[in-house]
Amino acid sequence: MAAAKSRPAKNGDSKPVILELDKISKRFGPVIANEDVSLTLRRGDVVALLGENGAGKTTLMNVLFGHYVCEEGEVRVASENGKMVQLTPGSPQASIDAGIGMVHQHFTLAENLTGFENIILGVEPLFGLANKRREARKKIEDLMESSGLGVDLDIRVSSLTVGEKQRVEILKALFGDTRVLVLDEPTAVLTPQESEGLFETVAKLAAGGLAVIFISHKLHEVLAASHRIVVLRGGKFVGELITADSDKRRIAELMVGHEVPGSKRERIGAGDIVLKFNRANVDGIDDRRSLHDADFEVREKEIVGIAGVTGNGQAALAALISGLVEPDSGTVEFQGKTVTKFTPKIFMNSGIGRIPEDRHHDGVVGSMNVSENLAIENLDDDRFSNNGMLRFAGFRKYAENVIDAYDVRCSGPDAEARLLSGGNMQKLILARVLDTEPKLILANQPTRGLDVGALTEVHKRLLAARERGAGVVLISEDLDELFALADRVVVIHSGNLEDAGEIENLDRASVGLMMAGHSTEAQAS
Amino acid sequence: MEFLEIFLNENFWQAAIRIATPLIFGTLGALICERAGVLNLGIEGIFTAGAMSGWMAVWLGAGLAGGLLTAMIVGAILGLLHGILTVPLGLSQHVSGIGVTMLATSLAYFTYRTTLPDVTSPPRIEAFQPLDIPVLSDLPFLGPALFQHTFMTYLAFFLVFVVAWVLKSTPLGLAIRAVGDNPSSVDSQGMSVYALRIGAIMAGSSLMALGGAFLTMAAFDAFFFGMVNGRGWICIALTVFASWKPRKALLGALLFGAFEAYQVRLQTEVGSFVPGEVFLMAPYILSIVALIIVARSADYPRALLVPWFKGER
Numbered sequence: 001m002a003a004a005k006s007r008p009a010k011n012g013d014s015k016p017v018i019l020e021l022d023k024i025s026k027r028f029g030p031v032i033a034n035e036d037v038s039l040t041l042r043r044g045d046v047v048a049l050l051g052e053n054g055a056g057k058t059t060l061m062n063v064l065f066g067h068y069v070c071e072e073g074e075v076r077v078a079s080e081n082g083k084m085v086q087l088t089p090g091s092p093q094a095s096i097d098a099g100i101g102m103v104h105q106h107f108t109l110a111e112n113l114t115g116f117e118n119i120i121l122g123v124e125p126l127f128g129l130a131n132k133r134r135e136a137r138k139k140i141e142d143l144m145e146s147s148g149l150g151v152d153l154d155i156r157v158s159s160l161t162v163g164e165k166q167r168v169e170i171l172k173a174l175f176g177d178t179r180v181l182v183l184d185e186p187t188a189v190l191t192p193q194e195s196e197g198l199f200e201t202v203a204k205l206a207a208g209g210l211a212v213i214f215i216s217h218k219l220h221e222v223l224a225a226s227h228r229i230v231v232l233r234g235g236k237f238v239g240e241l242i243t244a245d246s247d248k249r250r251i252a253e254l255m256v257g258h259e260v261p262g263s264k265r266e267r268i269g270a271g272d273i274v275l276k277f278n279r280a281n282v283d284g285i286d287d288r289r290s291l292h293d294a295d296f297e298v299r300e301k302e303i304v305g306i307a308g309v310t311g312n313g314q315a316a317l318a319a320l321i322s323g324l325v326e327p328d329s330g331t332v333e334f335q336g337k338t339v340t341k342f343t344p345k346i347f348m349n350s351g352i353g354r355i356p357e358d359r360h361h362d363g364v365v366g367s368m369n370v371s372e373n374l375a376i377e378n379l380d381d382d383r384f385s386n387n388g389m390l391r392f393a394g395f396r397k398y399a400e401n402v403i404d405a406y407d408v409r410c411s412g413p414d415a416e417a418r419l420l421s422g423g424n425m426q427k428l429i430l431a432r433v434l435d436t437e438p439k440l441i442l443a444n445q446p447t448r449g450l451d452v453g454a455l456t457e458v459h460k461r462l463l464a465a466r467e468r469g470a471g472v473v474l475i476s477e478d479l480d481e482l483f484a485l486a487d488r489v490v491v492i493h494s495g496n497l498e499d500a501g502e503i504e505n506l507d508r509a510s511v512g513l514m515m516a517g518h519s520t521e522a523q524a525s
Numbered sequence: 526m527e528f529l530e531i532f533l534n535e536n537f538w539q540a541a542i543r544i545a546t547p548l549i550f551g552t553l554g555a556l557i558c559e560r561a562g563v564l565n566l567g568i569e570g571i572f573t574a575g576a577m578s579g580w581m582a583v584w585l586g587a588g589l590a591g592g593l594l595t596a597m598i599v600g601a602i603l604g605l606l607h608g609i610l611t612v613p614l615g616l617s618q619h620v621s622g623i624g625v626t627m628l629a630t631s632l633a634y635f636t637y638r639t640t641l642p643d644v645t646s647p648p649r650i651e652a653f654q655p656l657d658i659p660v661l662s663d664l665p666f667l668g669p670a671l672f673q674h675t676f677m678t679y680l681a682f683f684l685v686f687v688v689a690w691v692l693k694s695t696p697l698g699l700a701i702r703a704v705g706d707n708p709s710s711v712d713s714q715g716m717s718v719y720a721l722r723i724g725a726i727m728a729g730s731s732l733m734a735l736g737g738a739f740l741t742m743a744a745f746d747a748f749f750f751g752m753v754n755g756r757g758w759i760c761i762a763l764t765v766f767a768s769w770k771p772r773k774a775l776l777g778a779l780l781f782g783a784f785e786a787y788q789v790r791l792q793t794e795v796g797s798f799v800p801g802e803v804f805l806m807a808p809y810i811l812s813i814v815a816l817i818i819v820a821r822s823a824d825y826p827r828a829l830l831v832p833w834f835k836g837e838r
Contacts, residue, residue: 067835093715108713110703111827121703122714124696 015042018211019064019100019180020084024073026059033059034070037237039230041180041211046202048226048243049215050255052451056235057215058105061182065102066092077180101173105184105215107165111158115151115168116140119175136175143174146208148201162311163194170201174210181205183214187221191309192479192512199225217255217451218480219248231255255452270487271300273336274440274471275321275352280330282316282495290495291316293330298440298471303462305486305503306475307511313495314444314475315357321442321473322354323347335439348377353438355429357445357475359422363429366418370410371399373417374432402431407457423454430461441465444475459485479508493517531790538670540789542678543744545782547572549681550736551760552767552774553688554729558604560692560769561725562705562828566622567607568733569757570629571600575734577633580741580748581640583650592742593735600734601727603629608723615832626757637748647747653677675743677735682775684732689771701725705826708833718833733757762812765820780815784808 019041026034034056041047049057062068064075069090076084077098088094095102109118120136137153144150149167157165166186173181183202187195202212202225216222222229222243229241231254239254277296284290291313298304308314319325320332326342333339334350348354356362364373375384375395383394399413406427410420417425426446433441443462447455462485466472476482482489482503489500491514500506500514531537551568558565565571579596583589603625610621641648653675656662661672692698700721704711708718736756741748759781767773788804 091715092713096715102713104709104713106709108707108709110706110710112702112706112824113699117699118703118710120696121699121710122716126697126700126716128696130694130696130699 015044016078016082017042017084018078020076021060021064022073022076024060024063024070024075026056026063026068026070032235034063034232034235036073037232037235038073039213041213043179043209043211044206045228046206046212046214046226048222048229049213049232050217050219050222050229050251051232052217052255052453055232055255057232058184059235060232061102061184061213061215063089064095064182065100066090066095096176099177099179100182101176101178101180102182103166103169103173103184103186105188107169109157109165109168109172112156114154114156115160115164115171116153118157118168119153119172121172123175140171140175143171147171147174147205162189162309163191163197166190166198174205178210180211180213183212185215185217187216187218189310191516192508193516195221219251219255220480222251223248252452268301268467270302271469273297273299274334275473276333277320277327278331278333280320280327280332282320282325283328284313284316284495289313289316291320291327291497292495294497296490296497298473300439300469300471301466302488303466303472303474303486305482305489306473306492307479307482307489307500308475308477308492308515310445310477312493312515314492316495317492317497318354318357318442318444318475321347321440322352351436351439352442353433353436353440354442355426355433355444355446357448359425359429360418364417364420364425367416369414369416370403370408370420370428371395371413373428374399374402377432378436402428402435406431423450423457426450426454426458430458434461434465437468437470438465439470441470441472442475443472445477446474447476447478447481455481479511482511483508491515528791528794531787531794534790535666535669537783537786537790539673540786541779541782542671542674543782544785545778546674546678546681547736547739547744547756548760548763548778548781549685549775550739551733551757552763552778553681553684553771554600554732554736555760555764556767556769556771556774557688557692557701557729557732558726559764559829560705560826561701561722561729562708562826562831562833563608563611563722563726564618564622564761564830565604565607565625565726565729565733566619566761567603567625567629567730568622568760569753569755570626570633571603571730571733572737572740572753572757574599574603574629574633575737576741576753577637577737577748579734579738580650581637583652583742584648589651589653589742593738596734596738597731600731600737603734604727604730605723607730608726611832612719612722612726615834618830634750647749649746650742652741652746653743677739677743680735681739685771685775692771702826705828708828712833712835718835733760736760759812762816765823766812766816768819768823769826777815781808781812784811 017040021037021039024034024037037060039047049060051057059068063070066089075087077087079085087098116137119140120133123136124130124132140153149171151160151164151167157168160168186198190198206212214225226243229243229246229251230237231239231251233255241251275298277294280291280294282291306314306317320327323342323344323346331338360366365376372395375398379385383398384391396413402408403410403413408424408427410424420428446458450458462472462474474482474485486503488502489506489511491498491500491511493515494517498514500511551572555565555568575596578599579592582595583592587595607621607625610616611618655673655675658672662668664672692702700711700716704718704721711721712718737753740752763774763777763781766777785808788807792801792804
């Protein structure tokens with residue numbers, strides 16, 4: 001692991017405790033989000049809170065931050081004289097006053113303000129004048145200096161990169177004399193290099209006495225950046241480990257509760273070309289939504305991984321493959337024939353299946369039930385309609401089969417799709433796509449936000465489709481996933497596609513560099 | 526070239542500014558609400574209620590200042606209603622706004638009719654008179670055009686700069702802009718999204734009511750049914766035209782006032798062979814054209830129309 005060198009030294013137990021979560025339990029109706037979870041934090045600690053999706057990590061932090069009130073247990077913070085006092089439940093202001101700063105998974109920045117304005121938001125008295133801004137600015141600049149978090153404070157947040165926005169978030173969290181910094185899935189949107197930079201910052205801040213809790217479900221970064229690991233499963237505390245004495249396999253077992261089967265991939269010879277771009281251009285509003293002179297091909301029995309940080313033209317690529325946009329110049333060939341008409345319907349009917357990036361928004365219709373969502377892309381099929389009339393019995397029968405075959409956990413074919421968890425929703429979409437036996441599958445971030453169980457299922461299904469003869473385009477920002485599945489990797493950066501080559505000849509660092517815009521030639525020099 | 530000579534007439538400019546005044550109040554009000562993330566389609570009704578209540582307070586002897594204060598309080602109360610419906614309850618801002626407009630308009634008419642059941646011609650009040658500013662009011666051309674207006678017109682111009690300053694340079698303005706873009710940013714800093722939004726709607730609504738009060742307390746001296754006549758809706762369009770910026774709102778209101786004043790004068794010039802309705806349409810068509818040009822690059826508050834609930838993220 002590249003970030004290993006920045007791992008902070010193991011922490012002794014002699015440092016003063018500044019935060020205690022004591023036997024926290026939180027329920028949402030019948031659902032237990034947290035049960036009996038305890039955690040102790042000392043000055044300079046870096047604790048990783050690890051668990052699958054739905055393990056209750058974010059809930060726990062929301063209790064800490066006063067967004068939720070827990071039913072049992074209490075949060076205690078060290079007061080000035082070192083005594084532990086209970087934090088007022090349900091009050092974000094009390095948490096802020098106690099020196100707890102949180103960086104949420106979804107940024108809480110106002111994009112129409114500058115970075116500076118975002119940081120001082122809520123710091124000044126609401127009905128006062130803006131008279132302490134010079135001091136605030138000095139303080140932020142000092143913070144930037146000491147933490148190494150450099151960012152332009154005077155441009156609108158909307159024109160910052162994701163990594164820069166995160167730096168603003170962290171500065172914002174640190175601004176109020178913060179003693180405890182909580183980072184919720186901080187690397188979800190970063191390049192590997194940016195993540196490494198973040199961990200260096202965390203190490204630096206911890207060395208300065210800050211206690212850090214970071215939430216993650218990525219094992220390698222937990223190993224790289226933390227002193228201790230607290231593992232949650234199903235809302236319960238299942239173990240605490242000293243990072244230096246742990247290994248990936250052992251932590252993964254704790255996290256999922258059973259041996260994790262690694263995805264297995266055997267090389268099978270790729271077949272004929274299914275999809276080919278010849279200098280295809282899509283002119284979007286900016287580089288992030290464009291594709292420049294893309295030459296690209298996908299063969300049968302091949303998974304082509306598209307590596308890249310979100311917002312580098314993946315949307316344009318996905319739109320072009322699914323027929324949502326027409327290339328502004330250049331051509332697209334599907335099974336050897338140049339495509340002339342670009343509509344999603346034609347693409348779907350000619351054998352292109354797509355797993356959209358935003359499953360809630362583009363993948364299912366939330367207010368429709370499971371059976372309707374399964375049938376919706378193939379309504380012309382005899383099973384689903386007859387002379388223009390829908391056959392709901394056919395819907396149901398098919399849905400029952402899918403629920404069974406794909407292990408979709410729901411109350412039945414009539415369950416509303418929006419009530420399904422992310423993993424089950426994805427299984428539903430997978431079933432809909434794969435059952436038509438498409439010749440090409442576009443899988444856009446197919447496992448984002450899924451837990452290990454659902455992720456394994458998705459991987460298995462994609463590999464099976466490849467085995468069957470389909471070509472797969474796998475857009476992902478998770479290098480673990482690309483290395484587990486792809487036969488070949490193409491890197492996308494600012495709308496440019498660059499062939500990284502066969503998976504056997506690649507390592508993470510070089511792909512990571514290409515994702516950050518350093519081309520292979522530049523690396524060689 | 527008679528239709529160009531209109532621009533040389535000081536009365537034309539005076540009328541343009543007079544017509545623009547209620548639009549300035551209304552657009553500032555709508556802009557404050559929308560900057561906080563809430564569309565306030567109650568504006569048309571709040572204009573009517575402000576016009577009626579301000580006028581009635583004066584008629585009952587509260588004086589002009591009392592009239593303005595009454596109108597603002599009535600506007601704030603209607604804003605509070607819209608705020609409660611749309612912010613903590615998260616109802617459709619469109620539906621609630623239209624509802625407030627219908628309620629406020631009907632209540633205004635109802636109150637007027639029950640208070641004055643028998644009158645045939647509307648009673649008049651002693652309205653705001655043009656201020657006589659030494660020297661400036663006596664200037665040729667500029668005097669009548671710019672410096673013979675009532676207190677309310679100057680108040681409207683003054684408020685443009687106050688609102689611009691508050692939004693840009695004070696902690697409150699920062700919070701209002703933030704809550705309209707990403708309510709979580711405000712919530713995560715320990716401030717109340719609900720209080721900020723409802724407060725902004727109430728403040729905006731009281732400005733809207735001042736726009737209505739201008740009609741009965743400065744432009745005319747009586748209250749008529751239907752006198753607001755779509756001015757509120759124009760303000761909603763002007764807000765987009767202004768890209769939610771107070772100074773641009775002033776510009777937009779003045780442009781609209783000029784169109785309106787121009788069409789009235791053009792009617793008398795060439796009205797004999799062009800139907801009058803064409804002129805009545807002109808300002809609205811020009812507004813639509815201006816919107817098409819400007820709104821494409823409009824910088825919408827990102828959280829406009831999106832309800833936010835505590836604890837949901």
